[in-house]
Amino acid sequence: MNRRNFLATMTALGASPLMLQKLLAAKQRRGSEARWGRLKFNIHTDDTEAWGVHPQGDMNLIDHVWEHTSVNLNNQWNVADVESLEEMTQFPFIFMHSEGKPELTDRGRQNIREYLLRGGFIFAEDCVIGRMNGREANRNRSDLFFLRMIEEFPKILPEAKLEKLPLDHPLYHTVFHLRDGLPVMQGTAHGGWGLTINGRLVAFLSPSDNHCGWTNGNVWFGRKKGRESLQFGTNLYVYAMTQSLLGPAALDSV
Template sequence: MKNKIIHTKKDLLLGRGRDEIAGGFEKIQQLCVSRRNFMQGAGVLLGGAVLSGLIGGTAEALADEAVETGKFVFPRLQFTVTDNTPDRWDVHPKGDIILRRKLRELTNINVSMEPKVVRLEDFDDMVRNPFVFMTSEGNFKLPENEEKNVREFLERGGFIMADDCVYNGKEDRFFKAYVSLINKLFPDNPMRKIPYDHEIFHIYYDFANGCPHMQGVPNGAYGLFEPGTGRIMTWCSPGDIHCGWVNAWWSPEKNMEAMKMGVNIIIYFLSH
């Protein structure tokens, strides 16, 4: 019971919906899901229908009993970086810490505050963490085994949130490299700009003009859309919202917009 939290009917009386009450999926780590049965096991814990299954029953039923949930884990993805730039895959971990704290403050999501690194080269490590955050400021070219892991991870229901750390405050090297990678792996379904009316921009906070832009090239956020369902499988933003989480270089209001966008992305993942 060490890592469990009990949510009571007070949550519902405060108007918190099931998607907000449901914690994340640290339980996936406990399942020790193998490469072969990732979707069979992880699929039980991912998606909107899964949230209601995880916490059980309807809103009316929830009001009558306590709800036990796991924790949402926000890991950083370690990957091969070939460009000789100072800010690589592990840049500014403080931003991750602050976002976790804000996620806990601004929502009722039960989030783990523990830092975690997931290695792209180790697929068994990845499948225990269906949501990963990836960033850098430079170009990168993955070795074949890491490319294969990206494709398989996304096809099995994993979600990669990618954000460009922006080289020299004005370029989009990482953004271009990531979009190029995904388009190579999914040649018949390339990434495309996410329209401003998409629910990821309105699921919790409203962003009428799409993803907040801190610095760099204003390409807009891109997504890989799952054929048939339209679900966003991976997100890539060019404007350094991660550095907004660090809360050091722009106004508090602008930094808060970056944090709120991070919250939206996580809630979108948890509910799809």
């Protein structure tokens, strides 16, 4: 399901943009099925499968979205190759995750650009595992993905604005009220960065490894942090899918 069908279903229920949050939280009905996608891309590391680490974390978040909202999110783990725009456009929301530096080709950058302009949303998050070898592993090892993507997004979409989001941004308060903003599981606390074009948030960049919180947060970081990581992921997904500033032109192009 794409955003157009999702929002159309909600609108058919009589929901204004301000009412969407309440409808989701109330779990009164579920609309058309949405699908979760993980982005496959090349990474500056010997581990060619590092982009797909801990798929169970994705599944745990999907379960949390089901439990706390009325979003009909399919509980299946899917992969979209950055080299295939056709694969990417099957998913209105794509998760991009790695501990290493993404090595994007010109085609991959163009596909991400087109995907975002068509109405897609990317959550890009630094994975902090520390398996990398050499001096680079000891210097900003938790920042490798974040620092590369904070350079890549302005190249991919130069007309967009990339900035650190304030604590009062609605993303942090859509379903759960996260007063401290982006939860930090591990890594450097750079804060959450949003990529915005024409008033629409098209991507969110995190250095804080919330995905490990989804995967086994209660054990690795404590119950409170584990809970907050899932709450943040739920907020992000719901906000990305229902942000009221998403215009008809963008919806029609997906």
